[in-house]
Amino acid sequence: MFDLLITNATLPDGRTGMSIGARGGRIEAVEAGLTAEAGEVIDAGGLLVSPPFVDSHFHLDATLSLGMPRMNTSGTLLEGIALWGELKPLLTHEGLVERALRYCDLAVSRGLLAIRSHVDVSDPRLLTVEALLDVRERVKPYIDLQLVAFPQDGYFRAPGAAEALERALDMGVDVVGGIPHFERTMADGAASVEALCRIAADRGLRVDLHCDESDDPMSRHIETLAQQAVRFGLQGRVAGSHLTSMHSMDNYYVSKLMPLMAEADIQAIANPLINITLQGRHDSYPKRRGQTRVPELMAAGINVSFGHDCVMDPWYSLGSGDMLEVAHMALHVGQMTSREAIRSCFDAVTVNPAKALGLEGYGLEVGCKADMVLLQAQDTIEAIRLKANRLAVIKGGTVISRMPVVQADLSLPGRPTRVNPADYAPKGGQP
Numbered sequence: 001m002f003d004l005l006i007t008n009a010t011l012p013d014g015r016t017g018m019s020i021g022a023r024g025g026r027i028e029a030v031e032a033g034l035t036a037e038a039g040e041v042i043d044a045g046g047l048l049v050s051p052p053f054v055d056s057h058f059h060l061d062a063t064l065s066l067g068m069p070r071m072n073t074s075g076t077l078l079e080g081i082a083l084w085g086e087l088k089p090l091l092t093h094e095g096l097v098e099r100a101l102r103y104c105d106l107a108v109s110r111g112l113l114a115i116r117s118h119v120d121v122s123d124p125r126l127l128t129v130e131a132l133l134d135v136r137e138r139v140k141p142y143i144d145l146q147l148v149a150f151p152q153d154g155y156f157r158a159p160g161a162a163e164a165l166e167r168a169l170d171m172g173v174d175v176v177g178g179i180p181h182f183e184r185t186m187a188d189g190a191a192s193v194e195a196l197c198r199i200a201a202d203r204g205l206r207v208d209l210h211c212d213e214s215d216d217p218m219s220r221h222i223e224t225l226a227q228q229a230v231r232f233g234l235q236g237r238v239a240g241s242h243l244t245s246m247h248s249m250d251n252y253y254v255s256k257l258m259p260l261m262a263e264a265d266i267q268a269i270a271n272p273l274i275n276i277t278l279q280g281r282h283d284s285y286p287k288r289r290g291q292t293r294v295p296e297l298m299a300a301g302i303n304v305s306f307g308h309d310c311v312m313d314p315w316y317s318l319g320s321g322d323m324l325e326v327a328h329m330a331l332h333v334g335q336m337t338s339r340e341a342i343r344s345c346f347d348a349v350t351v352n353p354a355k356a357l358g359l360e361g362y363g364l365e366v367g368c369k370a371d372m373v374l375l376q377a378q379d380t381i382e383a384i385r386l387k388a389n390r391l392a393v394i395k396g397g398t399v400i401s402r403m404p405v406v407q408a409d410l411s412l413p414g415r416p417t418r419v420n421p422a423d424y425a426p427k428g429g430q431p
């Protein structure tokens with residue numbers, strides 16, 4: 001007898017009519033047409049069941065702070081950083097925890113059950129670190145929260161940041177962060193990459209740098225990051241977040257860079273919503289998009305994820321914790337419109353970031369954690385197209401969030417009266 005049995009599900013790989021049985025928090029069976037006794041049975045009705053969404057890049061310390069203490073009027077990255085600097089002295093432990101927990105509630109409702117959040121360690125009081133460690137503990141039963149020690153104002157540039165970063169790691173922060181393009185010089189940036197990779201190697205941790213979040217094609221810290229990853233034996237454990245300068249780089253240089261990134265098994269993380277709004281701000285027309293070279297990186301065998309980065313904070317006033325909205329933007333900006341490319345964008349908010357974060361037991365195979373999302377969509381393409389409703393979110397075999405089916409009842413003369421957006425998937429019917 002299972003704790004939970006889902007029947008008649010479509011899986012992200014396209015298999016239909018599948019049953020998934022869970023017991024003791026793990027998946028024990030994935031079989032076509034399986035019926036069995038279970039504490040709870042969910043008939044998926046042919047809809048998509050996916051492993052949960054994973055956000056590989058977020059800022060939980062800043063989220064939901066929109067308007068505190070004022071709005072970002074220029075909308076630029078640099079005004080966002082300045083505004084965050086104005087807000088930092090006003091932060092309180094209670095306020096940070098309350099906003100982060102409220103965001104995590106929203107995340108759960110969106111089927112987002114793993115988040116890597118950067119946490120600013122520039123303020124030596126480390127109020128943000130204490131608060132997010134508290135949050136990590138409190139959400140543990142339902143969200144895998146991974147924290148990155150992020151020296152927002154520069155590892156070398158901000159006095160005391162290097163020491164604060166080490167203290168944050170001592171306190172239990174999981175990942176080493178950095179921001180080489182924000183250091184005073186290219187040389188300082190490169191030196192910060194080396195220093196941060198050394199710390200990670202010494203402590204046995206992963207690395208995730210805000211890397212080359214710039215339109216400057218000469219911002220090439222990703223090259224140094226790949227080189228240092230190999231040097232310190234950190235292959236597969238180093239992420240380059242943003243990588244927007246790659247959008248503007250010379251093609252010949254990129255043809256040399258990407259094999260180096262592949263050799264270092266760099267985890268590439270694009271943040272489409274933020275990149276498309278913050279990059280290209282110095283351009284008139286044409287305006288660069290700023291998103292890194294997602295399809296080319298994927299074709300080179302590099303693991304690419306999409307992060308949400310910001311929701312209602314000094315850098316971005318929109319967002320709703322919806323990783324399907326993130327994937328939707330990424331595929332538009334990257335012109336990834338083939339069926340295969342759209343499916344790869346679904347992977348970039350599920351299995352790819354799970355690999356980047358090193359999540360244990362992620363997936364829909366027997367033995368994996370029984371964490372799943374039932375979507376009001378017939379397949380992964382429909383899920384992105386509709387930014388589909390999350391009908392059920394399951395953690396450890398227990399439903400922790402439910403939403404009713406979204407449909408409209410129409411009053412039209414001589415027409416069917418019910419519209420369910422998930423009924424519009426192509427079925428090879430009328431030409």
Ligand code: FE2
Pocket residue numbers: 057058059118210309
């Ligand atoms: Fe970020």
